[in-house]
Amino acid sequence: QVQLVESGGGVVQPGRSLRLSCAASGFTFSNYGIHWVRQAPGKGLEWAAVISYDGSEKYYADSVKGRFTISRDNSKNTLYLQMNSLSAEDTALYYCAKGSRWRDIVATIDYWGQGTLVTVSS
Amino acid sequence: NFMLTQPHSVSESPGKTVTISCTRNTGSIAGNYVQWYQQRPGSSPTTVIYEDNQRPSGVPDRFSGSIDSSSNSASLTISGLKTEDEADYHCQSYDSSNRWVFGGGTKLTVL
Numbered sequence: 372q373v374q375l376v377e378s379g380g381g382v383v384q385p386g387r388s389l390r391l392s393c394a395a396s397g398f399t400f401s402n403y404g405i406h407w408v409r410q411a412p413g414k415g416l417e418w419a420a421v422i423s424y425d426g427s428e429k430y431y432a433d434s435v436k437g438r439f440t441i442s443r444d445n446s447k448n449t450l451y452l453q454m455n456s457l458s459a460e461d462t463a464l465y466y467c468a469k470g471s472r473w474r475d476i477v478a479t480i481d482y483w484g485q486g487t488l489v490t491v492s493s
Numbered sequence: 494n495f496m497l498t499q500p501h502s503v504s505e506s507p508g509k510t511v512t513i514s515c516t517r518n519t520g521s522i523a524g525n526y527v528q529w530y531q532q533r534p535g536s537s538p539t540t541v542i543y544e545d546n547q548r549p550s551g552v553p554d555r556f557s558g559s560i561d562s563s564s565n566s567a568s569l570t571i572s573g574l575k576t577e578d579e580a581d582y583h584c585q586s587y588d589s590s591n592r593w594v595f596g597g598g599t600k601l602t603v604l
Contacts, residue, residue: 418585433494
């Protein structure tokens with residue numbers, strides 16, 4: 372069965388960096404686009420970034436562009452999110468989520484991880 | 494970039510029908526597919542509607558989606574409401590630059 376397991380969250384001071392990981396299993400990772408979607412406490416979902424199946428295309432929300440970098444290692448079935456210059460507004464549960472259609476970057480999400488919590492606080 | 498606006502909350506009785514709207518402020522709602530995700534408290538989201546009106550396998554046909562170009566909005570309709578439908582519902586679409594946008598979410602109360 373498809374599994375997405377996020378890790379790397381924690382408490383970090385404003386201005387510092389953090390790298391999240393998402394370990395995938397149960398499907399051919401290298402054939403699907405993957406997203407990072409975040410949810411601040413008590414708030415709605417906010418899309419952060421997406422990467423194509425081969426890593427050649429990457430798109431970001433304006434709120435994270437220039438600070439966050441999405442990447443993937445298909446040999447390790449792992450997705451990453453490098454987050455720099457963090458602020459309190461980045462405090463959220465970060466989900467990785469799999470696109471549903473083979474090599475289609477805009478396909479709807481069909482599987483979500485359980486999320487990893489990032490708290491930015493001094 | 495565009496925005497998707499949803500009502501903050503809706504409520505209805507079991508067995509009734511409820512419709513949740515999702516209005517796009519710029520650009521055509523019909524120009525890019527709309528998805529709907531259900532999120533129960535403490536859980537990750539799940540897809541209930543994709544590509545405007547398609548239901549994933551396992552989603553009951555009580556859930557339906559539609560697009561209205563005249564109001565530039567999408568709608569999620571749930572008929573025969575059950576208490577288990579109580580959840581947050583999020584609409585989502587994307588732009589021509591492949592950037593995704595979520596609506597603010599709607600809390601559905603079944604009372």
